[in-house]
Amino acid sequence: MEYIVETNQLTKQFGKEKAVDGVEIRIPKGEIYGFLGPNGAGKTTTIRMLLGLMRPSSGSVHLFGKDLKNNRIAILKRVGSLVENPSYYPHLTAYENLEAIRKIVDVPRARMKEVLKLVRLQDAANKKVKGFSLGMKQRLGIAAALLHQPELLILDEPTNGLDPSGIIEMRKLIKQLPEKYGITVVISSHLLSEVDQMATTVGVISKGKMIFQDSIEAMRRIAQASIHLRVNDPKAVHQALLVYGQKADIKENSVAIQTTADEEVASIVQYLVEQGFAIYRVEEEKRSLENIFLEMTKEEQIR
Amino acid sequence: MLSIMRSEWYKLRKSWVIWLLFIPPLIGLFLGQISMGDIGEANQWIIKLVMANATYALLFLPLITGVVAGFICRYEHQEGGWKQLLALPVTRGKVYLTKYILVLFLVLTMQLLYLGSMLILGAIQGITDPFPWEIVWRSILGGWVATSPLVALQLWMSMIFKNFAAPFSINVIFTLPSLLVINSERFGPYYPWGQPFLMMNIGGEGDNFFFIPWEQLLMVVGGSFIVFFFGGYLYFQRKAV
Ligand SMILES: Nc1ncnc2c1ncn2[C@@H]1O[C@H](COP(=O)(O)OP(=O)(O)OP(=O)(O)O)[C@@H](O)[C@H]1O
Ligand SMILES: [Mg+2]
Numbered sequence: 001m002e003y004i005v006e007t008n009q010l011t012k013q014f015g016k017e018k019a020v021d022g023v024e025i026r027i028p029k030g031e032i033y034g035f036l037g038p039n040g041a042g043k044t045t046t047i048r049m050l051l052g053l054m055r056p057s058s059g060s061v062h063l064f065g066k067d068l069k070n071n072r073i074a075i076l077k078r079v080g081s082l083v084e085n086p087s088y089y090p091h092l093t094a095y096e097n098l099e100a101i102r103k104i105v106d107v108p109r110a111r112m113k114e115v116l117k118l119v120r121l122q123d124a125a126n127k128k129v130k131g132f133s134l135g136m137k138q139r140l141g142i143a144a145a146l147l148h149q150p151e152l153l154i155l156d157e158p159t160n161g162l163d164p165s166g167i168i169e170m171r172k173l174i175k176q177l178p179e180k181y182g183i184t185v186v187i188s189s190h191l192l193s194e195v196d197q198m199a200t201t202v203g204v205i206s207k208g209k210m211i212f213q214d215s216i217e218a219m220r221r222i223a224q225a226s227i228h229l230r231v232n233d234p235k236a237v238h239q240a241l242l243v244y245g246q247k248a249d250i251k252e253n254s255v256a257i258q259t260t261a262d263e264e265v266a267s268i269v270q271y272l273v274e275q276g277f278a279i280y281r282v283e284e285e286k287r288s289l290e291n292i293f294l295e296m297t298k299e300e301q302i303r
Numbered sequence: 304m305l306s307i308m309r310s311e312w313y314k315l316r317k318s319w320v321i322w323l324l325f326i327p328p329l330i331g332l333f334l335g336q337i338s339m340g341d342i343g344e345a346n347q348w349i350i351k352l353v354m355a356n357a358t359y360a361l362l363f364l365p366l367i368t369g370v371v372a373g374f375i376c377r378y379e380h381q382e383g384g385w386k387q388l389l390a391l392p393v394t395r396g397k398v399y400l401t402k403y404i405l406v407l408f409l410v411l412t413m414q415l416l417y418l419g420s421m422l423i424l425g426a427i428q429g430i431t432d433p434f435p436w437e438i439v440w441r442s443i444l445g446g447w448v449a450t451s452p453l454v455a456l457q458l459w460m461s462m463i464f465k466n467f468a469a470p471f472s473i474n475v476i477f478t479l480p481s482l483l484v485i486n487s488e489r490f491g492p493y494y495p496w497g498q499p500f501l502m503m504n505i506g507g508e509g510d511n512f513f514f515i516p517w518e519q520l521l522m523v524v525g526g527s528f529i530v531f532f533f534g535g536y537l538y539f540q541r542k543a544v
Contacts, residue, residue, distance in 0.1 A: 051390045054543040076392040083390070087383030091318050103310035104391050144387065 034199030086141030445502030459535030
């Protein structure tokens with residue numbers, strides 16, 4: 001399979017600490033890749049290496065199937081990026097900031113108006129960026145990243161500093177990029193909820209290690225709901241359920257079963273009652289994706 | 304390369320840094336105005352220029368050069384400019400070279416402004432002697448050549464330090480001693496920060512095209528240029544942003 005982004009054993013060491021440790025990213029074309037991890041997990045460090053801003057201690061980066069080390073210019077022509085806080089020249093206006101970039105990437109002038117409109121900054125185009133709010137700077141950063149019509153867009157926490165309506169707008173904007181323009185998007189965040197409505201693939205990094213990488217559906221499957229039965233004697237119920245042929249886990253004072261099909265739950269309850277157990281509560285527990293994400297990164301932290 | 308130059312020039316010309324270039328020539332004009340050296344028979348221009356060149360080349364030329372080099376990096380340091388610039392399809396080598404050439408160009412501009420200020424000075428004071436063009440050109444160009452290694456070092460330092468004061472202080476620390484060092488027969492010729500003065504000192508040795516021996520030009524100016532330029536170049540290649 002041809003990947004737009006592919007890293008092999010990508011590692012970055014600061015002193016003794018491995019900020020990124022053997023990370024293998026695989027992103028097919030047209031995906032929106034949610035790159036998730038708590039603060040300090042190594043997202044920004046990874047992204048810096050993807051863009052050649054920082055040299056890996058070991059491992060390699062391939063973008064568009066080409067080694068970044070030997071094809072930097074050719075690759076970067078096709079990549080737009082926004083790393084950490086938005087970058088800008090404070091003494092220039094929004095328009096002038098784009099012009100400084102345009103002179104290097106060489107696109108028609110009209111493209112500047114286009115991207116400013118795309119991020120709804122056309123009214124502030126001639127104001128000095130110094131006086132922009134964080135959200136406006138963030139938008140300008142995205143406009144700059146889109147200026148040369150990249151095929152791969154790498155955004156590091158782009159919703160940082162945006163208000164709720166700004167976040168929704170951004171989501172809408174990003175969501176249409178793959179369909180409309182065939183752009184592949186990498187978007188990092190420390191909140192799953194920020195990307196779960198647009199991401200098609202998710203990578204979770206914690207303490208520098210990639211601990212999960214799959215489609216968002218696969219992640220949802222893990223997050224499937226379960227039924228908790230509060231009973232008088234959880235141990236005995238657990239035994240009985242195993243005899244019945246139903247997998248179950250003992251929790252503190254309840255027994256959890258993975259199935260949520262109405263029929264099955266009904267017959268299991270009936271069976272337990274027939275066996276003489278007292279059932280106090282039948283509760284459905286929905287684990288949110290966010291919970292799964294938290295659990296994933298927590299487990300990693302304990303180790 | 305040309306496109307990077309256009310972008311750099313655009314960023315620069317939208318800032319007020321360019322106005323700094325007028326300061327040293329204006330100071331030269333002022334100092335020339337108040338200095339009342341009168342050696343009698345010699346060409347009046349030469350007397351004025353010897354006086355004005357000394358302060359200009361010893362102090363203001365290297366100092367303002369450092370400020371300009373600092374500024375050309377400052378707007379990159381300020382709000383993540385480096386990472387935006389270096390994630391564009393540019394090589395670091397070209398970015399470095401462009402910034403270096405741009406500062407050199409500004410220094411040359413400043414030299415020419417200084418020349419202009421001297422002509423104005425003469426007009427104000429009503430000097431009627433013929434203007435010694437040949438000598439003056441040699442000193443203007445010589446001062447420029449002698450500043451080129453200093454520009455490289457200042458650019459290097461400005462790329463390392465995010466804060467503006469650090470490279471400026473380093474510049475001052477090396478510039479001030481040249482006031483003393485140039486008086487030393489033994490060390491003067493070897494001190495890079497003294498070279499702009501020596502190469503603009505029109506009263507100096509007159510046999511060469513420039514006002515210092517060719518060996519000194521090659522060894523001291525050329526040598527320090529190579530060390531400073533490639534030091535900065537290699538540093539920038541590896542800099543993590
Ligand atoms: N230049 C550096 N020198 C030393 N350590 C660094 C450097 N940059 C990052 N680190 C360390 O590497 C680790 C990963 O940092 P990184 O910025 O990649 O995290 P992140 O996932 O982007 O976090 P956040 O969500 O806070 O942005 C952190 O422990 C950080 O302290
Ligand atoms: Mg980060």
